[in-house]
Amino acid sequence: MRQGESVLQRRISLGELLDGESFTDVVKGFVELYKVGIKVFDDKGAKLADIKVGNGDFCGYVFSFPEGRRRCTATVSRVKDGPLGLSHGARLPVIDSDDQARAKGMVTVPCFTGLRYILLPILWEGDTLGRVVFGPFQPEDLKDFPPPSLKEISEGFDTANATRFVEKVRRAPETTIARVLLHFARLMQTMIFAGQKMFLTTQLHIEATLEQNRDLEERNKKLEEMNQKLKDLDRLKSAFLATVSHELRTPLTSIIGYSEMLAEGLAGPLNGEQVDYVRTIMDKGETLLKLISSILDISQIEAGKVRLSFEPMDPFELVNSSVSSLKPQAQKKGVTLETKLPPRPFQSTGDRDRLRQVVTNLLTNAVKFTPKGGTVRVLLSELTHQPDLNTQGFRVIVEDSGVGIPADQFDKIFQSFYQVDSSSTREYGGAGIGLAIVKSFVEGHGGVVRVASEVGRGSRFTLILPALPSTQAQVNITPPVTAIQAPADDRF
Amino acid sequence: MLFDGTLPDVQLNHAQRELTVKIVYYGPGLSGKTTNLQMIHQRTQPDVRGRLLTVETHDDRTLFFDLLPVFFSTAAGFKVKVKLFTVPGQVIHNATRRIVLQGADAVAFIADSRRSASAENNSYWKNLNENMRENGLDPAQVPIVIQFNKRDLPDTRSDAEIEEARKKGKEPVVGAIAIRGIGVLETLFAVLQSAFRSLDARAGLTKNIQLTEKEFLTQVFQNIDTSGTELERLFPPRVKPL
DSSP: OOOOOOGGGSOOOHHHHSOHHHHHHHHHHHHHHHOOOEEEEETTOOEEEEEOOSOHHHHHHHHTSHHHHHHHHHHHHHHHHSOSSSOTTOBOOOOOGGGGGGOTTOEEEEOTTSOEEEEEEEEETTEEEEEEEEEEEEETTOOSSSOHHHHTTOTTOOHHHHHHHHTTSOEEOHHHHHHHHHHHHHHHHHHHHHHHHHHHHHHHHHHHHHHHHHHHHHHHHHHHHHHHHHHHHHHHHHHHHHHHHHHHHHHHHHHHHHHHHHHTTTTSOOOHHHHHHHHHHHHHHHHHHHHHHHHHHHHHHHTTOOOOOOEEEOHHHHHHHHHHHHHHHHHHHTOEEEEEOOSSOOOEEEOHHHHHHHHHHHHHHHHHHSOTTOEEEEEEOOSEEETTTTEEEEEEEEEEOSSOOOGGGTTGGGSTTOOSSOSTTOSSOOOSOHHHHHHHHHHHTTOEEEEEEETTTEEEEEEEEESSOOHHHHHTOOOOOOOOOOOOOOOO | OOOTTSOOOOOEETTTTEEEEEEEEEOSTTSSHHHHHHHHHHHBOGGGBOOOEEEEOTTTOOEEEEEEEEEEEOTTSOEEEEEEEEOOOSGGGHHHHHHHHTTOSEEEEEEEOBGGGHHHHHHHHHHHHHHHHHTTOOTTTSOEEEEEEOTTSTTBOOHHHHHHHHHTSSSOEEEOBGGGTBTHHHHHHHHHHHHHHHHHHHHOHHHHHOOOHHHHHHHHHTTBOOTTSTTTTTSOOSSOOO
C-alpha cells in the first residue's frame, strides 16, 4: 500500500512556514519601532504582511492625480513583482562595508517621488521564497524636494502641501535603512526556522498518525483473514481427526475382536502355529489402536482441548496399576519389573487417568528399550517438600538398564514425533509422541519431568508432582513444541 | 517522489532547473544517525547548508527526524539540493520511518559495531527492507551504504568480523567513530557517490543536465572541511579549521 506524498517530499511555501498572526504582530512591532513600512510577499506574489507607517497622506495626495496614480502603480508593481536583480531601475544599495557580505541580493528601487524602497530576497536553503519590501523612506541625500518627476505629474501639484505630507515619512540615510532591513532579515530567518519546525512537526504528526492508522487497519484485516483461515483449518482438522479415529478404530476393533474369537477357538479349534499367528494379529492390532489413541491425544493437547480433571487419588494405586498393565509385555520380553513403594501410603490430587497414562508411557519406553535380561525399576517416594516445585509433593522414578539416551538429545526427546534414532532402519518402533504426552500432562499438573541417562547403561526418568496441583497449571497445559528455526538471512 | 505503480521518479525538475537528492540515515535507536548529521553540519560552510533541523514529537520529546540541506549550483546552472534526513530509531515510530524514507535516493545504514547490537542491527535491516518495499523503493535501484559506528567501544567487532560482514552483501561498508568525526565524511562520500551513480543511470544526469559525478562530489566536498579524513587529498580543505 502506498500513502500520499509526504510534506517532506514537496516544496513548502513561505506562507506555510510562517505563523500568520504572530508574524504580522512581529512586523507591526518592527514597523512601529523603525517607522518604515514593510511588505512581505511569497514567490508567487501573495502578500503575507503589509504594515504602513507615515506615508499614507503623502502617497494619498500623489495618488489623487491621474498621472500620479499611474506612476505610483508602476512603482508598486516594480517592487512587488519586478525582478530582484539590478534591472528595471533597481541599483545596488548604499551600504556600510561590514554589512555587504550579508546584504546579498539587496537592491534599492527609487520612487519617482524622490522616496525610496529597498528590496531583499528571502533566501531559505538555497531557494528564494519571497521578498521583503522596505519603505518607502525619505533618503537623507534627497535635497531638492519635489524632484521634477513628481512636480510634473500635474499643474495643480501643490509643493507646500506635498512637503508638509512628506515630512511624516521617515527620513534616514540609506545605509541606516539597509542595516535595519538586514536586522529584519535575520529576524525572518529565525521565524522561518521556528515556523518550519512547527509546521513539519505538526504535519509529520498528522501523517504518522494516518500512516499508523492505515498500518493497523491493514494488519487487522490480515489478522481477521488469518483468523478465519485458522478457524476453517481447525474445523477441518477436528472433522478429519474424528473421521480418522472412527474410520480406523471401527475396523481395527473388529480385527482384534475376530482375532480374539479365532484364538479362543470360537470358530473351531486351531493348531498351535495358527494360534500364534492369530495372537500376533491381535497384538499388532492392539499396538495400532494405542498408537491411534496417542495421536488423538497429542492432537487434542495441541488443539488446547485437553482439560485435566483433578480429584483425590492414591499414588500407590497409580504405580501398581501402571506396572501391572506392563507386566505381560515385560514378561514376554524377559525384562524384570521391580516396584519399590514407601512404607506409608499417602493421598494426593491429580488427574488419575492421565497420570496413569504418563507412568505407563514411561514404562512402555523402559521395557521397549531394555534388552532381554534387563531390569526396569519403578520407585515411588514419600510425600515430602519438593524443592523443584517449592511445595509438598512426590516423585515417581522409572529406571531401566536399556540403551540410554545421549545427553545432547535430552531436550529433543520431549518434542512430538522425535526419535533419537530416526533412521528408517531403526531398531525400535513407535511414533515418538509418548514423551511429548508425558511432558504436557505432568506440566499440566504443575510438575516437572527430569531425565538422566548414560548411553549403554540405562535411563532414569523422574516425575516430580505436587500433592495439590494449582488450578492455574491445568489451564496452561502447553503443547509440546516442535522447534522450528527460521532460515538465517541476517545481514549483521 | 513516488507515483502509483511506476518506478520511483527522480526529483529532477527541468522547469525550475533543480535536482533534489534525498539521502536517509537509517538504523537502530542510538546508533549515531543524528551524530553523523551534526558532524557534517559542523564541517560544512554555512553558505551552502541550511540549519540542522531537529523535529521532535510534541508529547514525549523523542526524536521525529533531523534534516540537513546542502545546496549548490552546477556549472551548467542547475540548482542541486542534497537533503540529509535521519529517521527516528525508536521501534514505535515505524510509521514516521516509512514517511521519511519516501523517495530516498540512497540510504546510509548506521549500525552499532558492538557484537551485542547484532540482533538490533539485523532487525532494523529487515525493517529497512520492509519499509523500502512498502514505499515502492527497489533495493536494486536505491543503493545502501553501511556504516559500522562506535568502533571505539568495548565489544566492538574486529576488523576481520567487519570484513566478514562486508562479504555478506554488496553494500559498501565504512567503519566509523561518528562522535569523533571519524568515518562520517567517508560515509557521506560513499552514499553520495552511490546515489549519484544510481540517479545518473536512471535519469542520465551527465547527459541531461551536464552534471558529472566528479562535479557533484566536488561541489559538495569543496565546501566541507575534510581535514583529518581520508577525503583530505581528494578535496583539500579551503579553509583551515580553527
